[in-house]
Amino acid sequence: MNGLPDSLRGLARSLLPEALLRSVRGWRRERTMSAYDGLSAKAAFEKVYADREWGAPRHGDSAYYSGDGSHDPDIVTPYVEAAGAFLLGFAEPPDVLDIGCGDFHVGVRLRPHCGRYTACDVVEGLIAQNRERYRESDVDFRVLDITAATPEFHEVMFVRQVLQHLSNAAIAAALPRIAASCRYLVLTEHVPAGNFPPNVDKMTGPDIRLLDGSGVVVTAPPFSLPVKSQRLLCKVPQYGGMIRTVVYQLDGHAST
Numbered sequence: 310m311n312g313l314p315d316s317l318r319g320l321a322r323s324l325l326p327e328a329l330l331r332s333v334r335g336w337r338r339e340r341t342m343s344a345y346d347g348l349s350a351k352a353a354f355e356k357v358y359a360d361r362e363w364g365a366p367r368h369g370d371s372a373y374y375s376g377d378g379s380h381d382p383d384i385v386t387p388y389v390e391a392a393g394a395f396l397l398g399f400a401e402p403p404d405v406l407d408i409g410c411g412d413f414h415v416g417v418r419l420r421p422h423c424g425r426y427t428a429c430d431v432v433e434g435l436i437a438q439n440r441e442r443y444r445e446s447d448v449d450f451r452v453l454d455i456t457a458a459t460p461e462f463h464e465v466m467f468v469r470q471v472l473q474h475l476s477n478a479a480i481a482a483a484l485p486r487i488a489a490s491c492r493y494l495v496l497t498e499h500v501p502a503g504n505f506p507p508n509v510d511k512m513t514g515p516d517i518r519l520l521d522g523s524g525v526v527v528t529a530p531p532f533s534l535p536v537k538s539q540r541l542l543c544k545v546p547q548y549g550g551m552i553r554t555v556v557y558q559l560d561g562h563a564s565t
């Protein structure tokens with residue numbers, strides 16, 4: 310549905326039955342994904358933003374738009390409330406790493422509840438824009454590819470609607486780096502409602518596994534991330550699935 314003006318996209322979503330929407334998205338996915346074959350994460354997400362695969366920027370001073378999942382208040386507000394409550398549960402505001410921070414429309418709302426805040430993305434121009442737009446927010450914006458580099462340890466890591474766009478090989482490369490860099494992983498993934506086969510592979514790119522009736526579950530094979538505990542923080546219905554946020558306390562790290 311991307312590629313249509315926003316007003317038409319909204320109208321189409323409200324009028325068309327979900328089955329038809331799924332086949333339109335499936336067709337679009339076939340067409341789009343061949344263009345992503347063999348691209349690095351950096352090249353893939355530069356292309357996603359340049360081609361406005363997740364929609365066009367809403368403000369003239371922005372060249373990047375991270376999608377409705379980062380901007381729709383019905384999706385963002387419950388997440389910010391739940392993640393904010395989690396952060397307020399710490400005795401001191403925890404240091405936070407935000408991996409795949411995107412246009413930072415979500416991260417800026419959680420910034421007040423955090424100690425040190427480091428926000429990373431693989432897209433260089435996006436990080437340059439964030440440094441400029443959010444220069445008052447005391448955030449350390451960095452270019453980082455989580456599949457290729459291990460960030461410095463922070464108490465809490467947010468990875469919101471990032472892994473869902475990656476191939477299984479890229480997720481497998483990212484997870485040990487994630488596990489080495491935080492005590493609490495706050496992970497948000499768009500998954501089908503109800504039971505589903507986890508981690509059906511896809512190519513790295515703009516689309517997600519929902520079209521295949523699958524979603525990322527890091528504790529399931531082939532990833533089987535060891536965790537000490539997990540807790541559902543929030544879930545928001547979207548496109549016949551759920552945008553689900555889980556807090557994982559990672560194995561090997563002492564409890565606070």
Ligand SMILES: C[S@@+](CC[C@H](N)C(=O)[O-])C[C@H]1O[C@@H](n2cnc3c(N)ncnc32)[C@H](O)[C@@H]1O
Nearest residue numbers: 350354379409410411415430431454455469471
């Ligand atoms: C759908 S956006 C989500 C942005 C933000 N987390 C949010 O929820 O608003 C996914 C972001 O992940 C970034 N990303 C994808 N692969 C990455 C990687 N390997 N390392 C770091 N960032 C990555 C993309 O560039 C994009 O900005």
